[in-house]
Amino acid sequence: MKAVRIHEHGGVDKLRYEEVQEPKLSSPTEAIVQLKTAALNRIDLWNREGLTGMDIALPHILGADGAGIVAQVGEQVHNVKKGDAVCLYPPSGCGQCEYCFTDREFMCIRLRALGERLQGTYAEYVKLPAANCFPIPPGLSFEEAAAFPLVFLTVWRMLVTNAELKPGEHVLILGIGGGVATAALQIARHMGAHIFVTSSSDEKLELAKNWGANHGINYLRSDFAKEVRALTGKRGVDVVVDCVGGESWVKSLAALARGGRLVTCGATAGANPQTDIRRIFWNHLKIFGSTLGSREEFRQLLAFMQISKVRPIVDQIFSLKDVAAAQRRLEEGKQFGKIVLQIAE
Numbered sequence: 001m002k003a004v005r006i007h008e009h010g011g012v013d014k015l016r017y018e019e020v021q022e023p024k025l026s027s028p029t030e031a032i033v034q035l036k037t038a039a040l041n042r043i044d045l046w047n048r049e050g051l052t053g054m055d056i057a058l059p060h061i062l063g064a065d066g067a068g069i070v071a072q073v074g075e076q077v078h079n080v081k082k083g084d085a086v087c088l089y090p091p092s093g094c095g096q097c098e099y100c101f102t103d104r105e106f107m108c109i110r111l112r113a114l115g116e117r118l119q120g121t122y123a124e125y126v127k128l129p130a131a132n133c134f135p136i137p138p139g140l141s142f143e144e145a146a147a148f149p150l151v152f153l154t155v156w157r158m159l160v161t162n163a164e165l166k167p168g169e170h171v172l173i174l175g176i177g178g179g180v181a182t183a184a185l186q187i188a189r190h191m192g193a194h195i196f197v198t199s200s201s202d203e204k205l206e207l208a209k210n211w212g213a214n215h216g217i218n219y220l221r222s223d224f225a226k227e228v229r230a231l232t233g234k235r236g237v238d239v240v241v242d243c244v245g246g247e248s249w250v251k252s253l254a255a256l257a258r259g260g261r262l263v264t265c266g267a268t269a270g271a272n273p274q275t276d277i278r279r280i281f282w283n284h285l286k287i288f289g290s291t292l293g294s295r296e297e298f299r300q301l302l303a304f305m306q307i308s309k310v311r312p313i314v315d316q317i318f319s320l321k322d323v324a325a326a327q328r329r330l331e332e333g334k335q336f337g338k339i340v341l342q343i344a345e
Helices: 042-049 142-147 149-162 179-190 202-210 224-231 248-254 277-282 295-308 320-331
Strands: 002-006 015-019 030-039 065-073 085-088 125-129 133-135 170-173 194-199 215-218 237-241 256-264 286-289 314-319 338-342
Touching (some): 015 320, 030 142, 085 142, 133 295, 142 314, 142 338, 149 179, 149 256, 170 179, 179 194, 194 202, 194 224, 224 248, 248 256, 248 277, 314 320, 320 338
Antiparallel strands (some): 002 015, 030 065, 030 125, 030 338
């Protein structure tokens, strides 16, 4: 089969489009999926560069998100069958720790995820636990089915499980354009929230308004915390989605109303921001950190998507062999929504 692998860590020049042996079932509970599409995530870049602190056996196939057709299943698999169209739940646990026993595999101390400790989706075929294969929500294309699992699941846990977002609440989303931010925009909009977004790009702010944002703030021209407070009559917002960190962190806390909640799953601008702890306890603020989510949360998300008709925003589609160009677009922050790889016609 054709796949994109890295043989050593580094830049996009380390991505090799090459012939690789097809995966074979090694457990009666596994499935092999013939992939139609895969989607890029920032974790792919970090794994390519070797920045996660995780030991990955090389050569390695990147990619956490994918969608395709079930090609083969183990003899103990009953949730899917050959020929089913599926999207993929990325993480798998060890099955033996306290988190796995309580349906929190995504918190497993020996977590394995597609594209990390498991071979990923930048390939024509992928092997994974069959329990990680779910029916594609009705109406979604293979491109859309690959684009939503990791980011939408992460956002579902942040906004719905942790922040307990309610209709009519005010939400601030930092750095609109990326996968997590655009997923947060769509989920918050369909839940009836009043939405503020930030970006350094006026073009992205206009696109966000087309997708349902109520206010766009260019953070290069104004202090977004002061702007949000002015637009809310000095009250502030109920929820901030801040996966940026760095200098934005203090402003994110300043933008929250009393009793507000900040949710985060990243720190692209810096992981050690200053924090005034007094602001947190004086204003009864809550801070939630998370990555991914449980299978039950994924089922909730799939049901929500079916009822709400939410469709992930697809930015651009590249062929698998052009993955270097796709990753450069992601690195440069040019995308609005998800970048998708076309693997098979």
